[in-house]
Amino acid sequence: MADLFSTDDTDAPDDRAPRPLADRLRPRALSEVIGQRQVLGPDAPLGTMLSSGALSSIVFWGPPGVGKTTIARLLAKETDLHFVQISAIFTGVSELRKVFEAAKLRRRNGQGTLLFVDEIxxxxxAQQDSFLPHMEDGTILLVGATTENPSFELNAALLSRAQVMVLTRLSPEELDQLAARAERELDKTLPLTEAARRALxxxxxGDGRTLLNLIEQIAAWKVDTPLDPEQLGKRLMRRAAKYDKSGDEHYNLISALHKSVRGSDPDAALYWFNRMLEGGEDPRYLARRLLRMAIEDIQLADPQAQSVALHAWQSYERLGSPEGELALAQAVVYLALAPKSNAVYTAFKAAREAARKTGSEPPPxxxxxxxxxxxxxxxxxAGYAYDHDAEDAFSGQNYFPDSLPRTQFYKPVERGFERDLGKRVAYFDKLRDDRRKSGKT
Structure with a gap:
């Protein structure tokens, strides 16, 4: 049975075999890595660890194609640790035992092991817990890679023994550096106009691996004149971007969509929504922004709005395009027509500021x-009044710190469901005042 994990010994490529461009351009030192300065810079977390000679276990969190595997390999090289790579998708308990036993043997022979776990x-x-004793006794130095939020997906015990480092998508400038490096390796300039290069x-x-795969395809073409964006899109069998998803037009269009929803104009909102879809925007990005609109601009004026946005996102994930886009369009219309409020947001900011200023005050x-x-x-x-035993199930006691005067942070608007919440606030304010006057609080 083939091994489900690989090490530096087994992964050495045969120079006679053809190698993908992405593999040929794999950096040989951390200084050659493009991007991720927030992690690799001299004063950044990983740079500081390496300069101090105190490398600890790490979890790299970031999207595909940003260098997680490459950085892990180079860390092993720079710290003279034996590199072992496994994938959580293909590795079971028995394979993990073999990895740990081999690492123990290596340690007895004076060599440490950097264990890289992809999709950790x-x-x-239980499998995550199995790493803990081997991390604690130094048998392995764990470097995990994940595209999911570690705080949701990884055990607290594992996270407490590893430092999470966030890797980000490569910027257009960094991708351009990578493209230039590829052209030097291929010893040819890509047959693209400047606009087509930007479209590429x-x-x-933001995915470096994807870029190199596309460049490898383009480099094999025989063309007489540089291709424009439309020709590039046809040849790659995928639509070239019609607008820069990280530039001004992207932000202008999402701003137009957001403000159309906030301004209760479903027709304009649908227009900008479709402009972004036609421009090649990822519907998942739009789904996330719709949920944000419900939370920022509607809030408790219509508590259903958040559920509608979330369910539309989930429907898209299950249906995909183009059917799932209709679910998002329904959410666009619902949010645009929903009553608007930012009262909770305003209250949240005010309460946060008060908490910041009086952070040492104890509860009464x-x-x-x-x-x-x-x-x-x-x-x-002493003196606590159990509200359920009080008249109207309301004691009216003070719950703020003794030194802090009672403050009204939340002020509901007279729209939608918040109109009812405003009545409740006024009701409890009156009861509280009555209790105070009667000396019951």
Whole structure:
């Protein structure tokens, strides 16, 4: 049975065999890596670790094609650790045991092991836990790679023993550097106009591996004159970008869509929504922005809006294009016609500022629990009124720090469901005032 994991020994390429451009251009030192200065720079986390000689376990979080595997390999090279790579998709418990046993043997012989785990988030809790003792005793230095949010997908115990480093999509300038490096390797200039070259970088969408694969295709073409964006799109059997998804037009169009929804104009919102789809925008990006609109601009004026946006996103993920785009269009119309409010956002900012200024103030003692005798003697819990036992199930007690005057952060608007919430706020304010006047609080 073939090994499900690979090491530097087994991965050495045969120079006689053809190698993909992406493999031929793999950097030989960290200084050759394009991008990721926020991690690799001299004062960045990884740069600091290497300069101090204290490399710890790491989880790289970022999209595909941004250098996670390459950086892991180079870390092993620069720290003289044996590099072992496995994929969580293909590796089971028995294979993990073999990896750990081999690492133990290596350690007894004086060599450490850098274990690179691709798609580490796909391991279940028990499998993730199996790494812990070997990380703690130094048998392995773990470098994980994930495209998913580690705080959601990885165990707290594993995260506490590793530093999460965020890798980002390559910028157009960085992709252009990579393209220039590819042209030097191929010893030829890509047969593209300047506009087509920009369109090519847009097609890569921040993914260096995708860019090199596209360049390898283009380099094999026999063309007499440089291709324009339309010709490039036809030859690649994929639409060339009609607008720069990271430039001014992208931000102008998403701003137009957002403000059309905020301005309760479903027709204009649908227009800008479709302009972005026609421009080649990823519908998932639009789905995320629609959810953001529901949270930022509608809030509790229509509590259903967030659910509508979220369900539309989920429907798109299940249906794909083009059917799923209709679900997003429905969300566009619903959000545009929903009552608008930013009252919670305003309250959140005001409360956050108050918390920042008074961050050391303790809660009033009457709302603190008193699980020990000493705490009871200190007055913890003394005088607490259980609201369910009070008239109207409302005690009206103070829940702010004693030194902080009661402040109204949340001020509902007179629109949609928040009109009802405003009545509730006024109702409790009146009860609170009545309790205060009667001396019951």
């Amino acid at each position: 988030h796909r391991f279940n809790k 970088l847009e097609m890569a969408d 003692k009457h709302i603190l629990n008193a699980p020990t005798k000493m705490m009871s003697e200190q007055g913890y819990g």
